Amino acid sequence: MTVSDQTQACDIAVIGGGAAGVLVAIGVLRGATRALRVVIVEPQLPLGRGVAYATRHSAHLLNVPAGRMSGFPDRPDDFLDYLLAQDAFPGVEREVLARAFVARHHYAAYLRQRLQQAVDASPALLDVRAARVQALERHAAGIVLQLDAGPALLAGSVALCTGNALRPLPARGASAVPPGKRIEAWDYDAVQDVAASADVAIVGSGLSMADSVASLAACGHRGQVHVLSRHALLPLPHAQGPAADYDPEPLLAMGLRQRVRALRLHAAEAAQRGIPWQNVMERIRPLGQALWQSLSLDDQRRFLRHVVRYWDVHRHRIAVPVHAQLLELQRQGRLHLHRGRLETAIAEGACVRLGALDRRRQPFQIDAHCVINATGVEMRAQAMRNPLLQQMLGSGTARPGPHGIGIDSAPDGSLLDADGVAEPRVQVLGSLRIGRLWESLAIPELRVQAAQAAARLLPPQG
Template sequence: MTISDQPQACDVAIIGGGAAGTLAAIGVLRAATAALRVVIVEPQLPLGRGVAYATRHPEHLLNVPAGKMSGFPDRPDDFLDYLVEQRAFPQLQRDALARTFVPRLHYAGYLRRRLQQAVDASPAQLDVRAGRVVALERHADGVVLQLDSGQPLLAGRVALCSGNALRPLPARGAGAVAAGKRVEAWDFDAVRGIPTNADVAIVGSGLSMADSVVSLAAAGHKGHVHVLSRHALLPLPHAAGPAADYDPQPLLAMPLRQRLRMLRRHAAEAALRGIPWQNVMERIRPLGQALWQSLTPDDQRRFLRHVVRYWDVHRHRIAVPVHAQLMELRRQGRLHLHRGRLETVVAEGACVHLVALDPRRCPFQLDVQCVINATGVEMRAQAMRNPLLQQLLGSGIARPGPHGIGVDSSADGSLLDAEGVADARIRVVGSLRIGTLWESLAIPELRVQADDVAHRFV
């Protein structure tokens, strides 16, 4: 690989070098049979990190056991093979390692290793540009990408893998709170840098909150941690036990309410047989996208309004050791859970005052020294503060996805313009497809999409 600052034309341009972009590049390189030129444009090097795998801290664990984290649909044990090759956990036998929730920091290294191997074995050439794509124009002879350096790049085909954006803190006054008193959960070093005796409020109770809590604990934090969210639902853990054996296919023909009743029934029946509810959810894991797409638009809106947070905590579970750590901090009286909607955030002297409304719309206040924004992934493309997405939407090259979530794409991932016309030269991979697919953030979805794009581009 070479880091290139010179303008050039290319056969394939990949916008974004996180997990999705790196997997797409590996797929193209492996599929290539001729001397193609492939360019990845990514502002935050090294490749393979993105948001999820940027952490360098060992307390941040994968939320899925190592044996299920392969980056390639045709090589289900590939990540496990990598860990064994690297002797990352020499004390563990292969079977035990497959069941282990390993630190996330290993995953970016895995992706880069497989990328380098693909480069070495491919007739194609890979260049990496340290920069950001700020605009895109379609021409008869290709797609022109404008980089923040001012240099254009002409590409025959483009994979849009721009990754995740953090929601802003949803409260009046939040923007006026100084850095240090207001920290983003995805800024892992800043979270670790919070004074150990400070009382902290974390806004949001999902996966980013769990990362923040374990970071604070690893840094020796002794203060109180207040978690504030609208539903006050903590992430739930994985569980061992027998596999559930019911047929999930009939769920696809049911409306939303009936599906929920049926899943509760399956969970109750499984419990009588000693099968945890987590394994009931595992049975619908391969159907996540089909379950979303088979809902009517009205039922999709009901899901987003009433069900989404319950789906998240049951479907997107956390590593067992992380859940145990959260429960122990609650038992010690150091982790406090508050249900409410955040209204205002005001810094005054050494304190940050948060005012929220409880479910009865009665105000209550939390006084802390620092607030962490852990509100999670922004799903609305217009709100992502991404110059490229703003330009695509503003020019009509793209349109918002269903319910305003992500950008719209066809069944094969082709970008749809404002008139609903697909451009097969531009394919969307990953979180921007969430409106059409819903399940489009995790490695099982990314590896399939990246593989599909590679074979369509080469």
């Protein structure tokens, strides 16, 4: 890959047009004081959707109340202000709306409006390229991005916001199950197209499973739903109640086992005072990254082997109505939880037969008309099936993050190459930083990363 006469120049390139990429672009546009050229490269338009906010279905709710979903650290009520200005919920008072879990499609629209406002007010120019970045190479003149459509880009600096990738269905034979019988949970329209009378198997019991069940219920689904996962733990709900007031700072000096014991003790003490355990978890929310980084590598590995699923259901909670829907379907005998490890997926006639092993390694089967892959976010960069990341890792421009999770980055977000040398012209955001930060997926983290990245990407503007 070389710099040629056909290469187009820009000051800043943003790879990915989901929430993180749009927030970076907004920060750059707001911070620009001259006519910079900013390019967002995103194959799936419109912008602002990504995986989380691509759904158009009103049954898919944000997992955080509207009052805490601002895209900007310095404007904590911005999303709430947007909803009120749009009159999205006529007659609902501000205080009530702040506590509400609203449909996720509102957030995508919010990001696009704020981006357009930033474009209108900025001396910088924004160009959106409907393409996929295939390769990234460093040059003295800048960062060259090879696209799958159109000329290459020569950027002064780059924000790497590739977003989330879905884990493949972890079963032998899965690739041979035909479309329509094998559905990705993030293909929201395909989930809604499932026949109302069909029996459905969902692999994975986390947030993507909850989305799939909500979609099926909204379409009048009447069949049986079988949920298979290794722990068979449903997502837990948010709760109202008094705030927990213990000091979380001592947790930072503890090992993993001590922390687990301490949190259980805090939860028990809070319960005696009428404080829900959810608010105990909220107390450590600002320390999420520090808690991960202060663990030894051995304790991080223990966490990934033994604790992560329990952390997920307590930390990544769902809206109360969604949780109530899951419990009601269980009560009706229509939603069944199966604990086991998926081994095989085989299409047989009109059905799909899943073979699994229970905790005693005894085999069992689940027969359904289709299987939905809701296994969640792929964390291993080598397994993300992303040509750009494969090229960067293969060329040594990047290296895997700790434990093989994501790609590695410096504390300021700069890309680290295979030798551990920082490339400040490339800022890494979001799920790619999980190995270093752990908490790096949700809007509270993304908005801070985006604001910091925008400030670092802007060229000197004297």
